[in-house]
Amino acid sequence: MSNTSPSDRTSDSDSDRTSDSTRISESDSIRDRAGRVLPVTDLSLVVLIGASGSGKSTFARGHFKPTEIISSDFCRGLVADDENDQSASRDAFDVLHYIAGKRLAAGRLTVVDATNVQSESRRQLVQLAREHDVLPIAIVLDLPEEVCLARNAARPDRADMPRHVVQRHRRELRRSLRGLEREGFRKVHILRTEEEAEHAEVVLERRYNDLRHLTGPFDIIGDIHGCSSELETLLGKLGYVDGAHPEGRTAVFVGDLVDRGPDSPGVLRRVMSMVSDGNALCVPGNHENKLGRYLKGRKVQQTHGLAETIEQLEREDSRDPEFRGRVREFIDGLVSHYVLDDGKLVVCHAGLPEKYHGRTSGRVRSHALYGDTTGETDEFGLPVRYPWAEDYRGRATVVYGHTPVPTTSWINNTICLDTGAVFGGKMTALRWPERELVDVPAEQVW
Structure with missing residues (x-):
């Protein structure tokens, strides 16, 4: 056995x-x-x-x-x-x-x-x-x-x-x-x-999670949250044609593909297709994790945009009855984080201290999905995240999303790419190894 x-x-x-x-x-x-x-x-x-x-x-x-x-x-x-x-x-x-x-x-x-x-x-x-x-x-x-x-x-x-x-x-x-x-x-x-x-x-x-043999070049794309139109615009600005880059670049999505925005199924179709064709990698965000549990029949609270995603998926059922199953399988196969480019680059959703790079456990997955919290809540009732990046001294560059920021900035060799597209901000990508930022403005506040 x-x-x-x-x-x-x-x-x-x-x-x-x-x-x-x-x-x-x-x-x-x-x-x-x-x-x-x-x-x-x-x-x-x-x-x-x-x-x-x-x-x-x-x-x-x-x-x-x-x-x-x-x-x-x-x-x-x-x-x-x-x-x-x-x-x-x-x-x-x-x-x-x-x-x-x-x-x-x-x-x-x-x-x-x-x-x-x-x-x-x-x-x-x-x-x-x-x-x-x-x-x-x-x-x-x-x-x-x-x-x-x-x-x-x-x-x-x-x-x-x-x-x-x-x-x-x-x-x-x-x-x-x-x-x-x-x-x-x-x-x-x-x-x-x-x-x-x-x-x-x-x-x-x-x-x-060990993809050190993949050296890029990469285009790392921040949180999308169902904003499929902005995603297509950003991919076009990055040089992708129908999900593929003529120069062989690879897109890397940091998660939170779904919820809040108008077209989570459209985002999923594009990302799933790119991953399937070998043109992209994707790590899960906390929103994919929750959607995955819902699709498996688990009891989850339909908050923070999940209700809208469920409604959008229900509209897809008549056109493509097997789509839900493919989404469930896709989410179930996502890996918490990737170590890329000979260990020089780590991509995850919510950030990851060096001691967790390349490790495999529930604790690592939880930190990659949600980050570490202080136990406090802010004025909106959301958990206060521990500022791990301020203490980061690792060799690898860590690229992540999860917590919306007005503008991107480098903190100790880490960078957050969630610039709040779904909230009327921007959708941002980082070209690697060029370390060049590319963004497009939100079309609407959702």
């Missing part, structure tokens, strides 16, 4: 280039050759799970770099000079968690080699992954008892391990198998035979 549920889409997945190119492949080009293919997100915490003697260390050495693997046995040796001294386990796991945390903080794939058959030990590792906004992935070696016993018997340091220890490990493992996803593991791979373990192939997948 191989279950892969993307995090952030979080997405979650897609991959980083390294010199070890044989370990990296796009997910749609993976081929199941001699054995099982196990997709592993390139920045994740991989947790090996299995009884003593199931071959976890051998598997780890065969598929990961030595520096990526943190073994509980090795950590026992560090603190007790004896890898089999079970009395040192508490201190050993303190060391293991500390090293794993440092690696994850540095953005490095980390593999934990321990039995991990007890739910409490896994809980701590899942929590560690969440603290560092990476995916926890489980690789389970559920091998037969006799295989585990034979392997232990062949090791001088484990030859006298009682059978009941392996039996206990396997009982705990069997109780855990069905609940690993509920515990928080985003991908679960289970290997049940020696042959499966021997012939399995681990393939690294790029995180969905």
Whole structure:
């Protein structure tokens, strides 16, 4: 069984280039050759799970770099000079968690080699992954008892391990198998035979938000809010002809395509078509997030322009009954943010501190959609946003929207492109890498 549920889409997945190119492949080009293919997100915490003697260390050495693997046995040796001294386990796991945390903080794939058959030990590792906004992935070696016993018997340091220890490990493992996803593991791979373990192939997948290999040039377009006429005017001013640029430029939309304005379906058609044709990228805004929940049948308040969008979609139903379904699928596939141009550019809806760039978690997605709030409200009853850009010192330029501003301005290598077109302001785009601003005036206050 191989279950892969993307995090952030979080997405979650897609991959980083390294010199070890044989370990990296796009997910749609993976081929199941001699054995099982196990997709592993390139920045994740991989947790090996299995009884003593199931071959976890051998598997780890065969598929990961030595520096990526943190073994509980090795950590026992560090603190007790004896890898089999079970009395040192508490201190050993303190060391293991500390090293794993440092690696994850540095953005490095980390593999934990321990039995991990007890739910409490896994809980701590899942929590560690969440603290560092990476995916926890489980690789389970559920091998037969006799295989585990034979392997232990062949090791001088484990030859006298009682059978009941392996039996206990396997009982705990069997109780855990069905609940690993509920515990928080985003991908679960289970290997049940020696042959499966021997012939399995681990393939690294790029995180969905990692598009560093795309270098542009880009035209990043601020909040649209249903103003399709202004969008077409802006695209024309940028040089696009029917959604495509003759010089091969790529449009990047920062979200809030819908609500408040007169033609959200028209905006969606244009953007969806450009994305489908490979002429654009799009990240979700909070308004798409809410519309997506409505289209899935969730109960949402029809405020802040959503009621108008729903009415506009209802008028579309008679002309194109399948349009709603395509919109739902489009929104569901949007990724919280993109890292572009060799890491020099980050595009999201509401801004993103450097520590979240390229990370995949609910916390990252929430910040990318809504920003961080102070807990206060302004005179209009809206939440006061924490001014994250004032503290930003990151290397990447962050381009975003979400909070309308009268005019754009650079703040610590960040820029907000929401200039309130739907409120009678302007619709603004940023040409990258030129850093040139292009805008068109609103045709009407909506």
